[in-house]
Amino acid sequence: MRHARSVCESVSMCPTVTNGPHPEQGGSVGLVSTQYVELFDRANPLVLESGATLAPVEVAYETYGQLNADRSNTVFICHALTGDAHAAGHHGDPARPGWWDNFIGPGKPVDTDRFFVVCANLLGGCMGTTGPSSVDPATGEPYGLRFPLFTVGDLVSVHRALVRHLGIARLRAAIGGSLGGMQVLHWAMEYPDDLALAVIVCATSRLSAQNIAFSAVAREAIMRDPNFHGGDYQRIGARPDAGLAVARMMAHITYLSEEGMRNKFGRRLQNGTTPRFGFDVDFQVESYLHHQGEVFLRRFDANSYLYLTRAMDYFDPFGDLLHAGPHLERLETFFLVVSFDSDWRFDTSHSREIVHVLAAHRVPVSFREIASPHGHDSFLLVVPDYHRTVASFLHRPDDGPGRQTGGER
Amino acid sequence: MRLDLAIVADMVPRGSRVLDLGCGDGALLEELIRNRGCEGQGVELSTEAFHACVAKGIPVVAEDIDEGLPDFADGSFDVVVLSQTLQATHRPALVLREMMRVADIGIVSFVNYGHLGLRLQLLLRGRMPVSALVAERWFETANIHPCSILDFESLVRAEGLIASERVVLGSDGGPAGGWAVRLPNAFGAAVAYLLHRTPGRVHR
Numbered sequence A: 001m002r003h004a005r006s007v008c009e010s011v012s013m014c015p016t017v018t019n020g021p022h023p024e025q026g027g028s029v030g031l032v033s034t035q036y037v038e039l040f041d042r043a044n045p046l047v048l049e050s051g052a053t054l055a056p057v058e059v060a061y062e063t064y065g066q067l068n069a070d071r072s073n074t075v076f077i078c079h080a081l082t083g084d085a086h087a088a089g090h091h092g093d094p095a096r097p098g099w100w101d102n103f104i105g106p107g108k109p110v111d112t113d114r115f116f117v118v119c120a121n122l123l124g125g126c127m128g129t130t131g132p133s134s135v136d137p138a139t140g141e142p143y144g145l146r147f148p149l150f151t152v153g154d155l156v157s158v159h160r161a162l163v164r165h166l167g168i169a170r171l172r173a174a175i176g177g178s179l180g181g182m183q184v185l186h187w188a189m190e191y192p193d194d195l196a197l198a199v200i201v202c203a204t205s206r207l208s209a210q211n212i213a214f215s216a217v218a219r220e221a222i223m224r225d226p227n228f229h230g231g232d233y234q235r236i237g238a239r240p241d242a243g244l245a246v247a248r249m250m251a252h253i254t255y256l257s258e259e260g261m262r263n264k265f266g267r268r269l270q271n272g273t274t275p276r277f278g279f280d281v282d283f284q285v286e287s288y289l290h291h292q293g294e295v296f297l298r299r300f301d302a303n304s305y306l307y308l309t310r311a312m313d314y315f316d317p318f319g320d321l322l323h324a325g326p327h328l329e330r331l332e333t334f335f336l337v338v339s340f341d342s343d344w345r346f347d348t349s350h351s352r353e354i355v356h357v358l359a360a361h362r363v364p365v366s367f368r369e370i371a372s373p374h375g376h377d378s379f380l381l382v383v384p385d386y387h388r389t390v391a392s393f394l395h396r397p398d399d400g401p402g403r404q405t406g407g408e409r
Numbered sequence B: 001m002r003l004d005l006a007i008v009a010d011m012v013p014r015g016s017r018v019l020d021l022g023c024g025d026g027a028l029l030e031e032l033i034r035n036r037g038c039e040g041q042g043v044e045l046s047t048e049a050f051h052a053c054v055a056k057g058i059p060v061v062a063e064d065i066d067e068g069l070p071d072f073a074d075g076s077f078d079v080v081v082l083s084q085t086l087q088a089t090h091r092p093a094l095v096l097r098e099m100m101r102v103a104d105i106g107i108v109s110f111v112n113y114g115h116l117g118l119r120l121q122l123l124l125r126g127r128m129p130v131s132a133l134v135a136e137r138w139f140e141t142a143n144i145h146p147c148s149i150l151d152f153e154s155l156v157r158a159e160g161l162i163a164s165e166r167v168v169l170g171s172d173g174g175p176a177g178g179w180a181v182r183l184p185n186a187f188g189a190a191v192a193y194l195l196h197r198t199p200g201r202v203h204r
Helices: A003-010 A152-165 A179-190 A209-223 A241-255 A258-264 A284-297 A302-314 A321-329 A348-360 A375-380 A384-394 B003-011 B027-035 B047-056 B092-102 B116-125 B149-158
Strands: A035-039 A057-064 A074-078 A116-120 A171-177 A195-201 A334-340 A365-370 B017-021 B039-043 B077-083 B103-111 B161-169 B190-197
Touching: A035 A152, A057 A152, A074 A152, A074 A179, A116 A152, A152 A179, A152 A302, A171 A179, A171 A384, A179 A195, A179 A302, A179 A321, A195 A384, A209 A241, A209 A302, A241 A284, A241 A302, A241 A375, A258 A284, A321 A348, A334 A348, A334 A375, A334 A384, A348 A365, A365 A384, A365 B047, A384 B047, B003 B027, B003 B077, B003 B103, B003 B161, B003 B190, B017 B027, B017 B092, B027 B039, B077 B092, B092 B103, B092 B149, B092 B190, B149 B161, B149 B190
Parallel strands: A074 A116, A074 A171, A171 A195, A195 A334, A334 A365, B017 B039, B017 B077, B077 B103
Antiparallel strands: A035 A057, A057 A116, B103 B190, B161 B190
16 A cells, blocks of 8 residues: 555645654654564464465564553554555655554554554565465465465454464454455454454445446456466566556556546646647656556565455455344444545445444444545545544543443343 | 533433434533443534544544434434434424434423523514523524424424423523423423324334
């Protein structure tokens, strides 16, 4: 999810949008490094929802802040589709901070003076955690499409294993935007004892037909690239770059709002004011999308894109409320659900659906649609009302009004 | 807590699951949750009040109750409270209907515009009334649908609801006595009702 930073790399018209450290809004966690741990082994493999097993699973993660004495102050950050473990601080160049550096740090909404923050690369990703580009120990070759299909639930299973590895029994909060919010929703529903607070930002309980359609076209672009070779491009030394770049360009359109694109690019031309009347890049918006596609190729794996988007497609935790209902009834987690009014990838109706189902099952939930012109990307940007809402929610008093499980009813 | 909120709090059965519409900074819900064994959920559109609730740890959704209560399923609460908010809604009848859809008990309180003091201001001064409970002038107030006790009771009947309890309030927000009890529409400064659905009537 570095695209927020790239917004400003390629276009110098982001007066209110910044992703770097904000002296006035808290500091940076400073120099950090990604750590790696091997979880699961042959004797105790990761059992996926499909029944398939994986072992070992390497997980890349970072931590910020200090774990307190009673190990009760952990906030887990679930990243979105193309994010990584490097959420905050920097790896040596303060000008290139982690993808959620405006959100995590001393005095920031996820305050590292108070919380111990953990962020891990997702299972199936390509930023250090085992995924389709990893070497299959059984064959000595990259998994490719022989990597087992996994679900959002499986992503959470790996997060939980990491949390156990760190010696933490219960989280103060799990937070995520988009696919990250979907992980938080699953986590809270399936493991009600794990989380005190759940923060779900511009996410969904199920993709709409339109959402799935966009995912499907992105995957088609990758799989129809002549260099895809049935997913075995690594072995052959090829890369389906054209397909992956197109997938990214199209997805990126869904991350911005119509208004945002109009303000940022309008119909302005890349060079001068006279159209060149050809098929080369001419409009600024074209140049921007090309840039996004190119940057993405340097850091993302096409097979990971297929697997993670597919996990999103199948996610539907409310699909079977006969199954989910009893889970919800006994939830003691407090939820904060946030949407953005210009987000059309997962518009506010997706968040309202989550609120509706939670409230119908007597789950305490706070919800707010935040005004922001930046579309789905808003969750990565400094939108003051949004940051304030999350900060207040995380700083709620420990003895705040709780859900009455006994009561005098 | 404001006196009138204390009276509303007393009308809520202990241990209820309560939805407070226009919950403000969450003072009523905090009292109900902390001291009266209730579960609480607020609805509040104002940004500052929303943040005040979140900071207190009170669940609150920022929704416009004039759009109905689509976040909440039928019968998902025991009690819905609408305290000093009815007169500020665009569609009071719709709000009342939605309240009685999501809960069996509704509690509504409002300033009584039938009060003689207010009537006299309009009659003698020829100006829209201002009082301790109606502090804002006509161009400042959010109260676009003020009503009297008689007006509200007509609406309750028309909606097929039963008012099982009525508490008349004085200008300090506390329980009124004397003339206000005998002639509430003329002497009651404000009022709070406990409402039920009429048994057997179909609501949608």
